[in-house]
Amino acid sequence: MRTKTYTLKKEEHFNQILSENSERIQRICRYYNSNTEDQKDMYQEVLVNIWKSLDNFRGDSAISTWVYRVAVNTSLSFTGKTFKQMKLIVxxxxxxxxxxxxxxxxxxxxxxxxxxxxxxxxxxxxxxxxxxxxxxxxxxxxxxxxxxxxxxxxxxxxxxxxxxxxxxxxxxxxxxxxxx
Amino acid sequence: MNFKRKNDNINLDQLVGKLQKEDNRYANICKGLKVVYWVLIPIYSLIAIDTYIDTKELIDLFAGLLFVGSFLIFAIIMGDFQKEYNSVDYSLPTLNMLKKAFDRYKPFRPKALWAVAAFFLMDAGFYLSSSFKDRVVDKQIYVLAIFLASVIVGLIIWYFKYKPLYDNSKRLIAEIEGE
Structure with a gap:
């Protein structure tokens, strides 16, 4: 029961972050990928990492700064193809x-x-x-x-x-x- | 799960599955191994006691306890890895995240010494146990060969899979910290 409540709260928080920062994350993804499919892959990876790191958000920094951290760190991801193919697209x-x-x-x-x-x-x-x-x-x-x-x-x-x-x-x- | 669809290009229902899979994948492997070791601990404890009752040799009881100690160390190591995989944090400042990644991808970590200690406890258990009295020297050679082969295979895997990551993190840390 406690776990279910916790998951619902986490989902709610995640949805809120997503609704407020979705465009910001997409912009960061566009900086590093010219291909729309790669942008989508990176966007998903950023969301995965936001979900994984959500429990560690203590509110010490602005949520936008926190989201940028996750996005930039994901772009430096060691396992994904992003790191090898990384280009800055403006x-x-x-x-x-x-x-x-x-x-x-x-x-x-x-x-x-x-x-x-x-x-x-x-x-x-x-x-x-x-x-x-x-x-x-x-x-x-x-x-x-x-x-x-x-x-x-x-x-x-x-x-x-x-x-x-x-x-x-x-x-x-x-x-x-x-x-x- | 009830994620809002904020981006039509992304299937968030699929994403939820990916999120959960990512959360649990590595941790579950370690959790499984941890459970196996925790199951083996009472079994080998009972075997050690049973053998001691049969042989009345304290050395057999001691050998059994060495096996148990070895499993206990492996169980604790797996628990620690499970915790580590569950707590990878991408929201740290980039430099901190890189330093943590650099530590994770090191070929020899302090934690690995505990696994070596567990391995040698097991070896000592084999050596002392009356069940393995014959051809002790031969068996020690086999055990050492297995140990060396394990280290070599581990290093080969590290070289091809993790060394590039280790080198990249090292280079990026140097770049960020450089003036």
């Missing part, structure tokens, strides 16, 4: 895309299709962790929230994001080496 309508290209001249240029394609290619050259950081930035998370998801300090996130931006700028502006 669309022209992706919110906060300009936050990567915060240089004014580049921001203008990124509207051009050629540069967008180049950006897409460069994003896919990033390491797995850098892709995760960029995907969270594209989601509009603050540096602190990104730090909470990845498990590093806010200054460390800033350094890493700065470095990624510098790398992208260097490559998009013709390969001039960026000095720190």
């Amino acid at each position: 669309n022209t309508d992706t919110q906060n895309l300009s936050s990567i290209l915060d240089d004014e001249s580049l921001e203008t240029k990124h509207k051009e299709e050629a540069q967008f394609n180049q950006l897409q290619n460069e994003l896919n050259q990033l390491s797995v962790i850098d892709k995760a950081l960029i995907s969270l930035m594209l989601e509009g998370l603050s540096m602190k929230e990104i730090g909470d998801v990845i498990g590093i300090t806010e200054p460390n996130v800033k350094v890493k994001i700065h470095r990624i931006k510098a790398q992208l700028k260097t490559k998009l502006t013709g390969g001039v080496t960026y000095e720190f």
